Amino acid sequence: MNFVVRTLAVTPVSIQSVIAMTGRSQRTWLRRIEEGAVRKLKPDARGRARIALEDVVAQIPCKLTPEDRVLLVQADQGDAEAQADTGELFFSAGLPHAGRYWLELAAEQGYPNAMQCLARCYLSGEGAPKDEDMAIRWLADAAARGHFIAREQMRALRGGLFARRHAGG
Known part of the structure; x- marks a missing residue:
């Protein structure tokens, strides 16, 4: 039997961008990372903290x-x-x-x-x-x-x- 393994796409986006788009504070997003509700990803080349867009898109009010x-x-x-x-x-x-x-x-x-x-x-x-x-x-x-x-x-x-x-x- 062949199994197809699918990985969910993970789109990195900076916490600063998420803060701007959602109106929620950095503290809120850091707390959600700590709780495991949002995946923390590797920092980008500029050293900005990033999270998975898929985890926050529902919080963007459009x-x-x-x-x-x-x-x-x-x-x-x-x-x-x-x-x-x-x-x-x-x-x-x-x-x-x-x-x-x-x-x-x-x-x-x-x-x-x-x-x-x-x-x-x-x-x-x-x-x-x-x-x-x-x-x-x-x-x-x-x-x-x-x-x-x-x-x-x-x-x-x-x-x-x-x-x-x-x-x-």
Whole structure:
């Protein structure tokens, strides 16, 4: 008789990412590891503690498709484009704080789309405290890196400032 042995896939993800996506604390996740409810995996090349995504996916307050999970792993590994896309995914799922986490990671790597999206977050106060100075900072950085929409937004801001300065003669 031949037996087929199947192993369950284990997808490593950093605890920091899990904290951002679930809103639960590091202490909570460490306790769950200690209890055996979550598998602790080897640290990644950057020394970040990792756990099995399959053990925590039910705790993420939105449904992730298999494609979303692949994107999430790429984002967790440091791919700036995947981080920006993951940020947008969480924003569209109604989880702006998780979205901001991913956008900030991508923006810190100089990814212009993420910078422009972060500017929108700070301007609207969605997922971040409302802060016009931070919004302009991220918008200017995105524009300086050639982001077309950010350039147009900066042009409009400059035009509005010019008009206000010269209004009333």
